[in-house]
Amino acid sequence: xxxxxxxxxxxxxxxxxxxxxxxxxxxxxxxxxxxxxxxxxxxxxxxxxxxxxxxxxxxxxxxxxxxxxxxxxxxxxxxxxxxxxxxxxxxxxxxxxxxxxxxxxxxxxxxxxxxxxxxxxxxxxxxxxxxxxxxxxxxxxxxxxxxxxxxxxxxxxxxxxxxxxxxxxxxxxxxxxxxxxxxxxxxxxxxxxxxxxxxxxxxxxxxxxxxxxxxxxxxxxxxxxxxxxxxxxxxxxxxxxxxxxxxxxxxxxxxxxxxxxxxxxxxxxxxxxxxxxxxxxxxxxxxxxxxxxxxxxxxxxxxxxxxxxxxxxxxxxxxxxxxxxxxxxxxxxxxxxxxxxxxxxxxxxxxxxxxxxxxxxxxxxxxxxxxxxxxxxxxxxxxxxxxxxxxxxxxxxxxxxxxxxxxxxxxxxxxxxxxxxxxxxxxxxxxxxxxxxxxxxxxxxxxxxxxxxxxxxxxxxxxxxxxxxxxxxxxxxxxxxxxxxxxxxxxxxxxxxxxxxxxxxxxxxxxxxxxxxxxxxxxxxxxxxxxxxxxxxxxxxxxxxxxxxxxxxxxxxxxxxxxxxxxxxxxxxxxxxxxxxxxxxxxxxxxxxxxxxxxxxxxxxxxxxxxxxxxxxxxxxxxxxxxxxxxxxxxxxxxxxxxxxxxxxxxxxxxxxxxxxxxxxxxxxxxxxxxxxxxxxxxxxxxxxxxxxxxxxxxxxxxxxxxxxxxxxxxxxxxxxxxxxxxxxxxxxxxxxxxxxxxxxxxxxxxxxxxxxxxxxxxxxxxxxxxxxxxxxxxxxxxxxxxxxxxxxxxxxxxxxxxxxxxxxxxxxxxxx
Numbered sequence: 001x002x003x004x005x006x007x008x009x010x011x012x013x014x015x016x017x018x019x020x021x022x023x024x025x026x027x028x029x030x031x032x033x034x035x036x037x038x039x040x041x042x043x044x045x046x047x048x049x050x051x052x053x054x055x056x057x058x059x060x061x062x063x064x065x066x067x068x069x070x071x072x073x074x075x076x077x078x079x080x081x082x083x084x085x086x087x088x089x090x091x092x093x094x095x096x097x098x099x100x101x102x103x104x105x106x107x108x109x110x111x112x113x114x115x116x117x118x119x120x121x122x123x124x125x126x127x128x129x130x131x132x133x134x135x136x137x138x139x140x141x142x143x144x145x146x147x148x149x150x151x152x153x154x155x156x157x158x159x160x161x162x163x164x165x166x167x168x169x170x171x172x173x174x175x176x177x178x179x180x181x182x183x184x185x186x187x188x189x190x191x192x193x194x195x196x197x198x199x200x201x202x203x204x205x206x207x208x209x210x211x212x213x214x215x216x217x218x219x220x221x222x223x224x225x226x227x228x229x230x231x232x233x234x235x236x237x238x239x240x241x242x243x244x245x246x247x248x249x250x251x252x253x254x255x256x257x258x259x260x261x262x263x264x265x266x267x268x269x270x271x272x273x274x275x276x277x278x279x280x281x282x283x284x285x286x287x288x289x290x291x292x293x294x295x296x297x298x299x300x301x302x303x304x305x306x307x308x309x310x311x312x313x314x315x316x317x318x319x320x321x322x323x324x325x326x327x328x329x330x331x332x333x334x335x336x337x338x339x340x341x342x343x344x345x346x347x348x349x350x351x352x353x354x355x356x357x358x359x360x361x362x363x364x365x366x367x368x369x370x371x372x373x374x375x376x377x378x379x380x381x382x383x384x385x386x387x388x389x390x391x392x393x394x395x396x397x398x399x400x401x402x403x404x405x406x407x408x409x410x411x412x413x414x415x416x417x418x419x420x421x422x423x424x425x426x427x428x429x430x431x432x433x434x435x436x437x438x439x440x441x442x443x444x445x446x447x448x449x450x451x452x453x454x455x456x457x458x459x460x461x462x463x464x465x466x467x468x469x470x471x472x473x474x475x476x477x478x479x480x481x482x483x484x485x486x487x488x489x490x491x492x493x494x495x496x497x498x499x500x501x502x503x504x505x506x507x508x509x510x511x512x513x514x515x516x517x518x519x520x521x522x523x524x525x526x527x528x529x530x531x532x533x534x535x536x537x538x539x540x541x542x543x544x545x546x547x548x549x550x551x552x553x554x555x556x557x558x559x560x561x562x563x564x565x566x567x568x569x570x571x572x573x574x575x576x577x578x579x580x581x582x583x584x585x586x587x588x589x590x591x592x593x594x595x596x597x598x599x600x601x602x603x604x605x606x607x608x609x610x611x612x613x614x615x616x617x618x619x620x621x622x623x624x625x626x627x628x629x630x631x632x633x634x635x636x637x638x639x640x641x642x643x644x645x646x647x648x649x650x651x652x653x654x655x656x657x658x659x660x661x662x663x664x665x666x667x668x669x670x671x672x673x674x675x676x677x678x679x680x681x682x683x684x685x686x687x688x689x690x691x692x693x694x695x696x697x698x699x700x701x702x703x704x705x706x707x708x709x710x711x712x713x714x715x716x717x718x719x720x721x722x723x724x725x726x727x728x729x730x731x732x733x734x735x736x737x738x739x740x741x742x743x744x745x746x747x748x749x750x751x752x753x754x755x756x757x758x759x760x761x762x763x764x765x766x767x768x769x770x771x772x773x774x775x776x777x778x779x780x781x782x783x784x785x786x787x788x789x790x791x792x793x794x795x796x797x798x799x800x801x802x803x804x805x806x807x808x809x810x811x812x813x814x815x816x817x
Contacts, residue, residue, distance in 0.1 A: 012330050024708070025292050026335045029381060031701055032288035033339030036281045037366075037374045038346025039694075043274050044373075045364045046267050052188040052363075053130055054262075055224070060234065061265045062094075062221040065258040073258050075217045080245065080252065084221070087241050090234040091223040095124035097192070098219050101465055101640060102174040102199055103670040104160065114465065114672035115156065117174075117199035118191065125151075125200075127224055128191070133157070135168025135183030142202045147180040149202055154187045156198040174199070175467035176668065188363070192222070194266040214251035222262070235259040270359065272770050273691040279767070280433045280695055284702045287429040289381050291709040294422040296328060325387065336378030340371070353690045355683050419713045423749035424756065427794060430699075430706035431757025431786060435765055437699035438782040439772060440692035446774035447685055452504065453611030453620065455546035458495075459677035460651035460658070461503060464669045465640040475561065478628045480666065481641055485538045487661040488645055493654045496646045498541025499628070502533075503642035504611055505680040506673060511535065511637055515624070516589045517577055519601075532573055533613070533623035534591060536631045536638045542568065542608055544644040545677075552584040552606035559627040566627065567602040573622035574607050583607060590624055591633070602626065615684055617773045642673070651676045691771055703793065711797040714746050718801040725808050735806035742805050746798035754787050754794075761786075 015022045050056040062084065063073035078096075085094040100117040125137040133154050142149040150172075152161075161167050171178040179201075190197055225234060238257040245252045264271075310320060347364050354362065471477050481499045488497040502511065514520075514529035539555045550571060559566050567588055574583050587601035610620035631638065643662075647654040655674065662669060675683075682689075718725075725738055765777045775782065 014327055015331055022331065025295055025331055026338060028288050028291060028705055028708070029332060029335030030338035030342060032281075032285045032705075033336050033374065033377055033381065034342030034346055035698060035701070036278075036285050036377055037339055037343035037370065038350060039274070039278050039281050040373050041343065041347050041364050041366055041370050042350055042362075043278055044367070044370055045362060046270055046274060047263065048369070049365075049367075051193040051262075051266075052190075053128060053186060054191070054193060056193075056263050057261075058225045058227075059262040060223055060225060060231065061260045061262060062223055062238065063258045063260065064217060065256040067254045067256060073260075074255075076219045076221045077214045077217045077251075078219060079212055079214050081219060081221050083245060084238070084241060084257070087244075088223075088234075088237060090226060090229045090237050092226050093123060093127035094221065094223040095127065096121045096203060096219050096221055097124065098203070099195065100201065101672075103176070103465065103467055103668065105173050105176065105668045105670070112668050112670035113160070114463075114670035115198040116196060117201055118195070118197045119201050119203050120191075121203045124191070124222070130189065131186055132183040133186050134165055135181065137183050137185075138200065138202055142182070143204075145180075145202070148177065149182045150174070150179045151183045151185055151200045152181055153185050153198045154189065157184045175465075176469040177467075192220070192266075193262070194268075194359070214249050231259060231261055269687055273687055276436070276691060276768055276771065277694055277698070279764075280436050281698055283429050283432045284698050284705075285377065285381065287426060287702050287705050290422060290425050290429065291705050292328075292331070292381075294419075294426070294709050294713060296324075297419075297422075325383075332378055332381050336374065336381075339378070340366075340374055343370075343374070350690075350694065353686070353693055355686050419717055420745075420749045423710055423713050423746070424753040426706045426709040427750060427753025427790060428757035428760065430702045431754060431790060432761050432764060433695060433699040433702045434786045434790060435758070435761035435783060436768060437692070437695045438786045439765055439768055439775060439777065439779060440688070440695055442775045442779065442782050443772040444685070444688045444692040447616050447688055450612070450616045452616065452681065453547065453609050454504070455646075456677045456681050458647050458649075458651055459545070460645050460647060460655060461506065461642055461673070461675055461677055461680065462658075462671050463503075463506070463640060463642045463673040464662070464671055467668075468639070470666075471639070474632050477639060478561075478631070481538050481628050483665050484643060484662055485540055487665055488643065488658055489540060491645075491654070491657045491661045493648050493657065494645050495648055496540050496544045497644060498544045499538045499641045499643050500541045500625075501536040501638040501641055503644065503680075504545075504613055505677075505684045506642055513591045513624075515573075515577070515622075517587070518589070520589055520599075532590070533621055535623065535625050536628045536641075537625045538628050541644065542625065544646045545611075546646070547611060548609040550607045550609060551582070552604070554606050554608070555625075555627045560629050561632075563630075565600060565602040565630050566605045568606040568608060568625045569604055570608055570620065570623045571610050572620050573624060576622055578604075588624075591626065591631075616681075644677070688771065688773070703790070706790075707793050707797045710746070710750070710794050711800060714742065714798050715801040715804075717745070718742060718805045721805075722808060725805055729808065738808070739802050739806040742802035743795070743798055746802070747795065750791060750794040750798070754790055757790075758783055758787060 062076065064076050064080065065073055076096075081094075081096050088094065097118050097120040100119050102115055102117050103112050104115055105112040120138070122138045122140050122142055126139070130137050132151070134157070135151075138149060138151055152167075157163055157167065167181050168183055169180070171180050173179075185200070191200070223234075225231070235258075238259055242252070242255065242257040246255065310323075344366065347366075351362070351364065356362075466477050466480055471480055485497050485499055488494055511534050512531040513534035515532045516529050520529070537555065539557060539559075542549070542554045552568075554568055555566070567590060569583065569588070577583075577588070578586065583604045584607070586604050588604055589599070589601045591602075611623075612618065612620060613623075628638070643658075645651075645654060645658055659671065662671065728738065728741075729735075761783065762778050769777045
């Protein structure tokens with residue numbers, strides 16, 4: 001320990017003697033270590049840490065899986081949930097839930113507010129074994145209660161009720177109906193974990209689907225794996241149950257079951273960008289280590305005489321290696337401490353790029369695991385940055401070195417090869433993050449240039465939900481929507497407005513309905529028919545978004561409940577179901593009511609342009625809009641509507657007058673989801689923007705580190721060959737000859753390094769395929785651009801020392817050393 005302490009003190013003194021070297025090395029390593037720690041902190045929160053109050057690794061989601069090609073997982077029907085629960089043996093508990101929302105209103109709670117809620121079966125809370133912050137959680141007895149018992153979140157309790165400890169047992173008004181608060185959830189609890197719910201309500205009679213309707217798929221199911229049961233075993237059992245149900249019920253014939261780990265489902269599309277960034281940062285850290293190793297070699301070459309004297313005085317090679325690695329450890333540990341200090345700044349910058357509405361569950365903490373990983377990265381970096389220089393510097397001819405006074409006249413050839421190896425390694429490592437950043441930037445530019453199919457500027461959007469206590473039937477919901485549209489339409493600064501059930505790029509319940517050009521009478525199960533996107537809208541909605549009308553007309557006030565049922569379709573639906581013919585005036589059976597035996601079809605009155613739905617990278621799909629005044633079923637799904645206002649001025653400037661007009665119709669409607677359409681469109685590409693932006697910054701850091709390394713190596717080689725350059729010039733070499741000599745040597749290493757880096761990138765960038773749009777993982781133009789950029793910057797780094805070499809005075813050079 002005494003020797004180690006002596007080595008540490010000596011290493012610190014040596015670093016302080018070269019403050020320029022020490023500062024550059026520390027900043028380089030601190031940036032790399034801090035960036036890796038910041039990214040790992042987010043990876044840890046998303047993919048490793050358990051969710052608060054939930055045994056993450058044992059909970060799974062169960063979805064119905066359509067066997068039809070092109071369809072993904074769908075919600076679950078209530079009868080299937082009950083059969084799964086009764087027949088499965090892989091789970092200790094299975095619970096059902098459904099996303100909902102409520103208006104909180106009434107005296108003493110402030111302005112009306114829209115809050116997210118979950119309708120749940122009470123066994124969920126007993127399975128979670130929660131300790132409430134106040135009161136109690138929902139219990140089995142609450143299923144029979146007439147008090148409408150609810151549990152509220154800890155944040156809602158603090159925000160609207162001032163953490164009142166006596167709140168349990170009191171009533172609050174939700175959707176104009178009194179509900180009894182029985183308890184407050186513990187802090188940070190949320191279920192499902194990826195949704196920021198504020199209220200949990202006991203599941204009662206279904207408001208959407210029949211208790212026996214297997215085709216009414218509108219629920220979500222979670223289950224807790226028994227100890228020792230793997231995900232694969234649970235999936236195998238559920239496959240058997242699904243096959244059994246498919247043989248018994250016509251509605252389940254084309255459906256299976258999909259078991260997904262809760263963490264995998266919650267992380268979703270966030271997993272791939274994070275792992276891609278974490279992998280790219282590994283190359284940046286490796287690049288920084290190589291750069292520091294090179295700087296260490298440069299520094300240690302000047303200490304040859306010191307090392308030779310130590311060896312002459314009895315220090316063995318292992319003792320010298322230990323001393324040199326200890327010095328590297330001092331440097332890297334100091335950089336690691338700085339990196340830990342920088343990591344929270346990096347985390348804040350990362351979270352700034354992530355919309356909180358998209359990942360409300362994300363809570364990043366610098367815990368012991370993160371610090372241990374940071375410590376491991378620091379030690380690994382110390383080993384990588386210190387071992388090679390220590391081995392190289394401790395290997396020398398003692399007598400020659402002492403005789404030369406510390407100059408390494410005989411070892412220049414070996415040293416030069418080592419320098420060229422470092423140039424090649426640094427450039428090869430820099431290519432990989434640069435290629436990834438280039439591909440992602442190219443993809444993001446292409447994605448943002450995609451036409452969504454409608455106008456996005458001068459649009460303000462918001463949503464509300466019609467309380468059932470006041471608007472009990474579809475006709476009342478429709479009248480409210482039309483009144484709101486009429487009031488807002490005549491507001492100052494508003495050109496047009498409309499309401500719709502599903503707004504592009506907004507969170508809402510997707511709705512698909514069976515469609516047929518023939519009378520479905522006698523067809524059998526409508527679930528076997530093709531399905532298309534089905535949306536309820538008011539007059540003015542299509543005009544508000546300036547969706548181009550291709551033929552026919554849109555909705556008018558003449559489209560009432562008593563008039564002929566009509567439908568407006570998009571071009572994709574027209575091309576698929578009306579190929580080579582004019583669809584205007586043609587009958588189309590679409591939607592549940594229109595598919596009953598003997599029902600009347602809707603008449604196609606208009607065809608509009610295709611629009612993107614929720615992601616710009618997804619191609620438009622067949623879609624249909626029906627007038628809200630003519631819709632009579634599924635009213636629960638379209639109680640929540642989005643209002644779109646096309647304004648003459650800046651969109652948000654018209655918000656106050658829009659609020660006033662809405663309040664004049666119903667002052668207790670809580671408005672939420674207030675955003676401009678351009679902001680919605682921007683949020684839809686946040687993953688691509690996040691990945692491209694972060695990797696772009698890291699690739700810039702990698703480029704700077706590589707160029708610093710190339711400059712340092714070439715400068716050292718020029719300095720080492722000063723005498724040789726003087727001899728060449730004394731024998732007649734011109735400055736241009738010297739410049740070309742230095743540039744040629746640098747150019748060969750640069751080209752080799754770029755070639756190796758491109759070859760490695762071609763294999764690694766395929767992991768980015770899922771993040772790219774409109775560009776391949778091996779796009780030749782992107783790789784050519786990266787190679788050209790790196791070559792130009794590297795040659796610029798070589799040109800500075802080459803230019804200095806060309807100006808060497810032969811007399812000074814010949815007297816060198």
